[in-house]
Amino acid sequence: MLIARAFDPDFLQRLDALTLGIKRARTIRTGRRTVGRVLGPGLEPEDFRDYSAGDDLRFLDWNTFARLEDLTVRTFRAERQVELTIMLDTSASMAVPESDDKFGLAVILGTALAYIAMGENDSVRLAAFGGSAEKSRWLTTPSYQRRESFFAFRQFVSGLKCQGDTQLSMAVADLLRTRHHPGIVVAISDFLVSPADYEDALTQLLTARHEVKVIHIVGDREYTGFYPPGAYRVRDCETGELREVVFGAQQSALCRQRIEEHSARLANFCERHGIVYSRAFGASNLDAIMRREFPRLGVIA
Template sequence: MLAVRAFDPEFLQRLDGLVLGTKRARTVRAGRRSIGRVLGSGIEPENFREYTAGDDLRFLDWNAFARLDDLTIRTYRAERQIELTIIIDASASMGLPESDDKLGLALVLSAAMAYIGMGENDSVRLAAFSGDRRGARLQTTRFYQRRESFFAFRPFLTSLKCEGETRLSAAIAEFLLAPHHPGIVVLVSDFLVNPVDYENALAQLVAARHELKAIHVMGDRECAGAYPPGAYRVRDCETGELREVTFGAHESEMCRRRVEQHSERVNSFCARHGIVYSRAFGASNLDAIIS
């Protein structure tokens, strides 16, 4: 199972020198309540602004007042502990084509990001979703902070199976019901769902003020669209819908183009909304992806 590789000592050693590209420094207005836990050791003066009613008088710059006869407030830049949540799509489509092992790739990538984040003393947790006719099913771990706790994620990751419908928007709505601080959310999915659904899900996360990254997991065979010519009866692995299709060279090319168009649409939406988007192609390319 590919997910087991995420806990291989040699694999983890390769991750030791990597860092996540996150906005670790956040500006905090002194005298105003900040969101999240601010670490005192990371606070340093940054700038000044004009005093307004309601500001805490403790942060007045009295030296500036003596020189300029003007009330100013000192602002600070604070290093905040980041809350990193990695959400994994465990719906049925992540298991097909079987040779692509998209879920396995998603699990290894998620574990790698968790390991890197824990090395930076971030608070890290994992979540996974799928769904059925009754709605979304969302599973989450607790937050862990240090790499000594990394192996606590192993039972969660190795127990995940591809099943059910995607229900992405409903899963994110459930995720946001719990109290949370704005942090970093990484969504790992094949995004094989109605565009309205994934766009709504991503928009919800942006509106909740999370720094958002979308990792689009795609399989080699899925992208190539190369299937043997012939007549097929195909079944939607999530809805059970059956269709009769005929495949030839023309249809293979159309399939390849549709996959590329799908990826471009997700990328375009992310670009318009300030979401970092990246594609992960095939479990066979895992080493290149991690590097």
């Protein structure tokens, strides 16, 4: 199970040297976590200006006053923490096919990003979404900044059960309802919902000025269409809807074609809206996914 591996010390050790980059800070040196030239409380001096009534007397430059007898106020560059929200899809489809361990793949990728981000004391939280149209499920952890708090996520992910529908739009609505400052939102899901649903959700995040990253989870069997030949009835694990199919080599090719189309459409949407799209196809390809997709997600070695 990949969930257990997510908190394995050996695995985490591989992540120690990685840093999660931020698009808006690309111009500054690596590791700087300031966001824009916003004045405010901080440690890095920005400029000097004449005192005006109402300024905080704590920022008066007493040395300048003693030498020039002018009241001068020192200004600082405001430091804003990057808030990283990792949304994990806990709908029933993430647990099917069971052998694919899609949810485990989602968890290990999400926690890996969280661990990397916490290396720079970024504020990180995990969120799980799912449920039904009538009652959506939106669960979040507190925000943690230090890696010492990383293992607090273990209890959270261990208690997650994959059930219900993929209520991505409702989850985004819940997220935006509680967040005011823009941050980084990583959505990890199989996106087995209608395109309109995920397009609406991602558009809402962009509108709220979040930097959005998408990790598309697909299982090995789903991608290969490798089902035992014969006549079967397939049942949608979220809706319970049944359909009769006959599996064979030709049908497997059609399944692969369908998943490629679904993935291409999602990737196309993300590209058009400046969303980072990352493919995570197959839990067995974890190492390849991390090697190939983490740079795409802004993870810098």
